[in-house]
Structures are given as structure tokens and as C-alpha cells.
Amino acid sequence: MKRLLAALAVLVLTCAAAPAAEVTGRFNLVDQRGNAVSEASYDGKIRLMTFGYTFCPDICPTTLNTMAGTMDLLGDKASEVVPIFVTVDPRRDSVAHLREYVEAFSPTMVGLTGNQEAVDAAAKAFRVRYVLNPPMDANDPNSYFVDHSAGIFIMDRQGRFLAKLGHRSEPDEVAARLMEVLEK
Amino acid sequence: MNRRRLLLTGLATLGASTLSPVAAQAAKAQQGLFVHAEPRPLPALDIRDNEGRPAGLDGFRGRPVLMNLWASWCLPCVAELPALDRLKPQIEPEGVAVMALCLDRSGAVGAVNTYARLGIGNLAVHVDYERKAGEVLGVPVLPTTLLVDAAGREVARFVGPAAWDGAEAMTLLRALKAGKPLDPSMAPPLAKPKTNP
Numbered sequence: 001m002k003r004l005l006a007a008l009a010v011l012v013l014t015c016a017a018a019p020a021a022e023v024t025g026r027f028n029l030v031d032q033r034g035n036a037v038s039e040a041s042y043d044g045k046i047r048l049m050t051f052g053y054t055f056c057p058d059i060c061p062t063t064l065n066t067m068a069g070t071m072d073l074l075g076d077k078a079s080e081v082v083p084i085f086v087t088v089d090p091r092r093d094s095v096a097h098l099r100e101y102v103e104a105f106s107p108t109m110v111g112l113t114g115n116q117e118a119v120d121a122a123a124k125a126f127r128v129r130y131v132l133n134p135p136m137d138a139n140d141p142n143s144y145f146v147d148h149s150a151g152i153f154i155m156d157r158q159g160r161f162l163a164k165l166g167h168r169s170e171p172d173e174v175a176a177r178l179m180e181v182l183e184k
Numbered sequence: 185m186n187r188r189r190l191l192l193t194g195l196a197t198l199g200a201s202t203l204s205p206v207a208a209q210a211a212k213a214q215q216g217l218f219v220h221a222e223p224r225p226l227p228a229l230d231i232r233d234n235e236g237r238p239a240g241l242d243g244f245r246g247r248p249v250l251m252n253l254w255a256s257w258c259l260p261c262v263a264e265l266p267a268l269d270r271l272k273p274q275i276e277p278e279g280v281a282v283m284a285l286c287l288d289r290s291g292a293v294g295a296v297n298t299y300a301r302l303g304i305g306n307l308a309v310h311v312d313y314e315r316k317a318g319e320v321l322g323v324p325v326l327p328t329t330l331l332v333d334a335a336g337r338e339v340a341r342f343v344g345p346a347a348w349d350g351a352e353a354m355t356l357l358r359a360l361k362a363g364k365p366l367d368p369s370m371a372p373p374l375a376k377p378k379t380n381p
Contacts, residue, residue: 058374059213059325059344060258062318068289069315104257105289168324 023153023161027122029086032099032111039159042110045082046181047155048174050167051128053089054101057136057145061167067152068105069171070178077182078108086112088130088148090119126153154181213325215344217356217371223337226330227320231285234292234309241336244281248360249332250348253312253323255287256294261327264345264375265302271348272306280357285310287318287326331360340366345375 031037048070050063067083074081085102087093090113093101098111113119123130130148137143150167152174162181165174231240241249252268254261265284272282284307288294295309317323321330321338329342339360347353353372360366 054257056259058260059215059327060255060260061325062287062323064257065255065287065289065315065318069319072315101257104255104294170319172319 023127023164024125025153025155025159025161026125027086027112027118029112029114029118029122030095032095032102032113034095037110037112039155042082042084042159044157045080046157046178047082047084047153047159048178049084049086049126049153049155050151051086051088051123051126051130051148052150053087053093053146053148054097055089055092055142055145057143061150063150063152063167064102064105064109066167066169066171066174068109070174071106071108073171073175074178074182077179080182081178082110083108084110084112086119086122086126088119088123088128089132089146090114090116092142154178156181213343215374217340217342217366217368219340219366219368220338223333223335223339225337226332229317229320230313232292232311232313234296234311236292236313239308239310241283241332244283245336246334247279247281248334248357249281249283249330250275250357250360251330251332252282252284252348253287253317253321253326253328253330254284255326256298257288258326260345260375262298262302264327264348265298265304265307267347267349267375269302269304269306271353274349275354275357278358278361280361282307283310284308285312285317287312287315289315331356331366333360333363342371346372347375348372 026039028038048067050067052061052063064085071078071081071083083106087098093113095113098113102109102111128149130146132146133144135141135143152165152167152169153161154163154177156162163177165177226241229240233239254265256262268282268284276282286295292309292311295311299309325343327345329346330338331340333339350372356366356370356372359370
């Protein structure tokens with residue numbers, strides 16, 4: 001059964017490649033230290049990427065915890081992987097704020113932001129969609145929440161799309177997928 | 185499930201995740217009180233205090249526990265902590281323990297700093313030492329609060345921030361203490377999100 005599942009996983013992944021071919025994975029953003037970066041800045045490393053925003057007003061997804069837990073599970077191999085969080089809310093997620101935020105998860109986690117156009121372009125390159133909702137509190141223009149596509153992207157050492165995992169994946173599942181990729 | 189069915193299911197899932205307009209993110213996760221049909225035994229967790237000493241559920245043996253999962257990077261969690269801090273001295277004399285379990289990856293630092301910033305005086309520091317609580321408890325969003333019976337089993341969970349210092353919460357926790365069946369209608373109100381604390 002395990003073998004069957006493995007075979008199916010490969011099949012499903014292959015089938016998924018068609019729509020995913022549109023994921024170019026390109027971006028020109030600014031990291032949490034203020035450096036201008038692109039997908040080429042991480043050449044040579046596998047990337048574990050997700051999109052989101054830090055000002056979750058009611059509940060917060062634990063996706064970044066999952067990514068940080070995944071990094072722990074990789075052991076020695078962790079140095080070959082870079083976990084990257086891209087904000088879709090650059091208005092509130094400044095460089096300084098992102099730095100504090102991503103470093104709460106993992107010292108190697110990268111946080112990316114940029115101007116609205118750059119973030120829009122990055123989201124488009126990953127086929128990530130997002131919508132800013134009206135503020136929940138009329139007196140506080142910053143009290144809005146953001147709907148966005150969830151999931152964790154695995155990109156290869158040249159920044160090309162390899163796989164997208166559900167945002168509810170657990171660290172051991174993500175680590176297992178990464179190990180497969182790392183061993184190739 | 186046969187092979188074809190499994191494959192189709194897999195494809196449908198993928199299709200949904202790549203093609204749906206704005207795939208619902210956790211912000212759309214259902215919030216409120218969820219009562220389990222059967223109590224769930226809790227997996228073992230390595231919980232420590234701010235000095236690294238064991239501070240797990242064993243310390244509350246025989247008492248029901250409200251176990252709140254939070255993190256310093258989770259703003260609604262932080263906004264909810266003062267209500268839990270007010271609840272603790274109200275409900276603990278009645279025999280229900282209140283535990284705020286910090287999932288920060290930095291260990292106790294995040295918890296201690298957040299308590300200091302908010303002026304939290306009643307809650308003790310509890311840290312998810314092996315950083316596995318979210319995973320083993322199946323908690324994809326924070327805050328989530330588990331209601332644990334006197335036998336150490338999870339009987340219900342509240343997803344999202346709640347007004348834990350109100351009358352509804354007291355009623356719910358008294359029912360937990362009495363071992364009465366819980367009901368979704370006993371839910372405390374969701375805390376209205378405000379400006380970030």
C-alpha cells in the first residue's frame with residue numbers, strides 16, 4: 001500500500017505540473033535586513049516558501065511554525081534549504097517588523113516585502129491571490145484582514161517550482177518531501 | 185478506496201488548491217466551541233516552566249484544565265491573555281486549572297517578555313519545550329483553547345479568541361468541573377478583535 005501511495009504521489013505531482021508550469025517563481029523584493037533580493041539570491045538552495053501577512057486580526061495560521069519545525073527535522077541538511085515568508089501586506093509589514101517576526105520562528109528564516117507593485121508581481125509569479133478586506137473597525141484603518149492563497153511551495157535550487165503542499169501539512173510530511181528533493 | 189478513486193481525489197484536491205479564486209486561508213477557519221463526540225486522550229507533551237523545570241498537565245492531575253495555546257507572534261493570542269489572567273483567580277478556587285502554553289520557538293523568553301509587557305500577574309509560564317504541541321494536538325491556527333477533563337482527556341476546544349473572563353466562560357468551566365456534558369451553546373463569546381495590543 002505504501003508503495004502504491006508513493007507511486008500515486010508521483011503521478012499526482014506529475015499531473016499537477018501542467019497548471020503549476022505557470023508558477024515562474026520570480027520576484028524582486030526586499031528582505032528583513034533591507035537587502036534587495038530576487039529568486040537568484042538563493043541560488044544553490046532549495047526554497048521552502050509561503051505567502052501571508054503578520055497582522056492576523058482574529059486567528060493566526062501556524063504555517064511558519066510548521067516551516068520552522070521542518071527545518072529542525074532536516075538536521076545537517078537544513079543548510080541546503082532556505083525558508084522564506086513573503087508578505088502580501090507590505091503596507092503594514094515593514095522591513096523592521098518582518099525581521100522581528102520571522103526571527104521569532106527561525107534564525108535562518110527570510111522575510112520578504114517590497115512596494116505594492118513588487119509584491120503584486122511576486123504573488124502573480126506564484127499564482128497566489130489575495131484580497132484586502134475593509135477595516136473591521138471603522139475608526140482604525142489598519143484593522144483589515146487579508147484573504148490569501150495558502151500552502152507551502154518547494155522550489156528547486158534555481159528557484160523553479162517543484163511542489164505545493166497544503167498549509168495544514170505537518171513538519172514531518174514537509175521534511176520528507178524536502179529530503180526526497182535534496183537526495184536527487 | 186481503489187486506485188482510481190484515490191488518484192481522482194488527489195487531483196481534485198490539487199485542483200482546488202491551485203484554481204480556486206482565493207483559497208480560503210486560515211482566516212476563514214471555523215471559530216467557536218467544538219465539543220468532541222468522545223473525549224480524546226491527550227498525547228504526552230514536554231511542558232516546562234520559565235526555568236526549564238517540568239510543568240505539564242501532571243501537575244494538575246485530578247483537576248480539569250483550560251489549556252490555552254498561544255504564541256507571542258500571534259496578535260489575537262496576545263490580546264486574549266489578559267482575559268485568561270483575570271479568569272485564573274476566579275475559577276481556580278473552584279477547581280479548574282488555567283494553563284497558558286506558549287508555543288514560541290525561542291522558549292520561555294517570548295512568554296516572559298509578553299507577560300511583562302502586558303502586566304500578566306496570575307498566569308504561570310508554560311513552554312512547549314519540544315515545540316511539537318501544535319502538531320501533535322492538531323492545532324492549525326492560534327489561539328486554540330483545549331478543555332481537558334479531570335482524567336486528562338480533551339473534551340472540547342475553542343478555536344479563536346474568547347471572552348474568557350465573562351459569565352458564559354464561568355458557566356462553561358463549571359460544567360467542565362462538574363463533569364456535565366458540554367454543548368456548543370455554552371460557548372463564551374468570541375472576543376471582538378481590536379487594535380493590536
